[in-house]
Amino acid sequence: MPIFKKNRRLALSSIALAATIFIALPVEAQTAWPTKPVRIVVPFAPGGTTDILARAVAPELTKAFGQPFIVDNRAGAGGNVGADLVAKSPGDGYTLLMGTVGTHGINKSLYSKMPFDPQKDFAPITLVAGVPNVMVMNAEKAAKLGINSVADFVKYAKAHPGQFSMASSGNGTSIHLAGELFKSQTGIFMTHIPYRGSGPALLDLIGGNVDVMFDNLPSAMPQIKGGKLKAFAVTSAQRSTAMPELPTVEEAGKLKGFEASSWFGLLAPAGTPPDVVSRIQQEVAKALATPAIKEKMLAQGAIPSGNTPQEFAKLIEAEITKWALVVKASGAKVD
Secondary structure, eight states: OOOOHHHHHHHHHHHHHHHHHHHHHHHHHHSOOSSSSEEESSSSTSSSHHHHHHHHHHHHHHHHHSSOOOEEOOGGGGGGGHHHHTTTOSSSSSSSEEEEEEIIIIIIHBBOOOOSSSTTTEEEEEEEEEOOEHHHHHHHHHHHHTOOHHHHHHHHHHHHOOOOOEESSSSTTTHHHHHHHHHHTTOOEEEEEEOSEEEEEEEEHHHSSOOOOEHHHHHHHHOOOTTTTEEEOOSSSSOSSTTSOOOOOOHHHHHEEEEEEEEEEEEETTOOOHHHHHOOOHHHHHHHHHHHHHHHHHTTTEEEEEEEEEEEEEEEEHHHHHHHHHHHHHOOOOO
């Protein structure tokens, strides 16, 4: 065989092999993750809406990717402890955060010092759900004091200044800020009692150790339906389809423009590969669109999303601006 023909055949074989490797590389890179369990950090104690939504999504991701997605509760500092843990984790797709309007919308303006940057230190994956908050009071105490509405509550609080205590899931959460906004717009005073999550705050509210809370609707709803809590109004701009009988705080209290809703979404540390972010977003969106999960969330008062990383990033940017104005107007600050 002439040498030039042999060389030509070898060259073609090399090109074919290189092309095969080149084509195969993206597939190998994509299927290499995950090869071990993935952690979803919830920056609050178990029992609250952040925890509820993380535990709803985790099994679906486990099924989709064939590796366990494990919920890890790391409460403290209005969600900053858990969020900071994720911000400082490797961007390898194995540590995710169920972020909230508190960690990624409010805290930047509320805290004088932040351990992380909510935009620069994270790669947004997808908004999981938005929920209204609901103004609830210990049912037994409400009945005893004859408080059946927002108007009743404001009237009694003004006549008895300093008597009411207000529970929240932590400094800087939407539950806290909803209460601060309510205080500033009504002119009443309530002592703020922060907890390490909605779950423990609700337990104390039901036990009569605190009086009122602006909790996320999904975590409060079972206690409302069970008669342990008296619900007065939702904090969203529109009534909730889950409890349409409840007015908005704006309607019930004649507080123009009152709105303090919550949202929850998955984020990864900055530098996480875009293909990993995209794959997680697509699987979460698929899960949230299934009738079983969608109907369950809507029944709990949560509105499922599953939007793109780019859309979620824009929401975070807008929420930081919005809540900076609310924090300034309320006068709330955490050192």
